[in-house]
Amino acid sequence: MTIPFFLETYLREVQCEPNLIQLISYIARAAKYVQHAIRHEHLGISGTVNVQGEEQLKLDILSDNIFCKHLAESNLVAQISSEEQEDAVVLMDNLGEYSVAFDPLDGSSLVASNLAVGSIFGIFPGNGFIGMTGRQMVAAGYMLYGPRTTLSISIGKGLASFMLNDLGEFQSFSEGIRVEETAKIFAPGNLRAVTDRPSYQKLVTKWSDEKFTLRYSGGMVPDINTIFCKGNGIFAYPSSEKYPKGKLRLLYECAPFAFLMEQAGGLAKTETGEDILDLPIQDLHERTSILVGSKKTVEDAINMLK
Numbered sequence: 001m002t003i004p005f006f007l008e009t010y011l012r013e014v015q016c017e018p019n020l021i022q023l024i025s026y027i028a029r030a031a032k033y034v035q036h037a038i039r040h041e042h043l044g045i046s047g048t049v050n051v052q053g054e055e056q057l058k059l060d061i062l063s064d065n066i067f068c069k070h071l072a073e074s075n076l077v078a079q080i081s082s083e084e085q086e087d088a089v090v091l092m093d094n095l096g097e098y099s100v101a102f103d104p105l106d107g108s109s110l111v112a113s114n115l116a117v118g119s120i121f122g123i124f125p126g127n128g129f130i131g132m133t134g135r136q137m138v139a140a141g142y143m144l145y146g147p148r149t150t151l152s153i154s155i156g157k158g159l160a161s162f163m164l165n166d167l168g169e170f171q172s173f174s175e176g177i178r179v180e181e182t183a184k185i186f187a188p189g190n191l192r193a194v195t196d197r198p199s200y201q202k203l204v205t206k207w208s209d210e211k212f213t214l215r216y217s218g219g220m221v222p223d224i225n226t227i228f229c230k231g232n233g234i235f236a237y238p239s240s241e242k243y244p245k246g247k248l249r250l251l252y253e254c255a256p257f258a259f260l261m262e263q264a265g266g267l268a269k270t271e272t273g274e275d276i277l278d279l280p281i282q283d284l285h286e287r288t289s290i291l292v293g294s295k296k297t298v299e300d301a302i303n304m305l306k
Helices: 007-013 018-040 056-071 108-113 189-197 196-207 220-230 250-263 295-305
Strands: 045-049 055-057 077-084 097-106 119-125 139-145 149-154 159-163 168-173 184-188 234-237 268-269 290-293
Touching: 007 018, 007 168, 007 234, 018 056, 018 097, 018 119, 018 159, 018 168, 018 196, 045 196, 045 290, 055 056, 055 108, 055 250, 056 077, 056 097, 056 108, 077 250, 097 108, 108 119, 108 234, 108 250, 119 220, 139 250, 149 184, 149 220, 149 250, 184 196, 184 220, 189 196, 196 250, 220 250, 220 290, 234 295, 250 268, 250 290, 290 295
Parallel strands: 077 097, 184 234
Antiparallel strands: 045 055, 097 119, 119 139, 139 149, 149 159, 159 168, 234 290, 268 290
């Protein structure tokens, strides 16, 4: 019988700083409470909207509160910034070692349909986010709440995934995750853009003609998780008339996934070819276009969109 190793063991083996291990452990603990909330709490509308003007579910607010509570209890965080809140929250000012940005429940509208959803986080050194780039993160990760709850993480030393077992431990699931240079899976977000972006229509048609396999759930977390699990693929969310800068948030969604994808050998760029990891954070809630996944397929797609 092989005894599985756990999240904290892995982090020690890859020589993660002790305080960072502690912080990641608090984030992992928060994920357990979010998973419980998804399975047992009410799914209704809260009657409020977030800073993006999007109607909030009760689960959005509850998940946000769970992450805020656990990050505060870590006594390691100077600032937190959530997609659900307009401003960053100062926890320890200059005393905290890290600042954490997170999307507490990405794809929450899918919960009512009983589809997989997730949480996304990025950990920055020091106090604050403005002026930083994704490349400066010391860790990033995401949780997927599906038939199994998994946590995938990188501290800049490769990408590994852990599964939550019945004992409440995140045990080893997959290490050394790699993404091939050429994709055979595609997840085309913002398909409405084909009506005002002929280049995007041609790109989607090209992927179909080349017999790419469509894997699109409507959620960024499960769709990019599929790329990591299958070892190839591309997720695209270009700009459109409705979203001239793109829809997805740089700080909470795109930068963390760009960090993880690069660690797996993939690539994440804007539709104009800028590296997502090199974009400075100018506003907590700024949006961007993104193409992320297999390196060569991403580069080819950018050339077509241009």
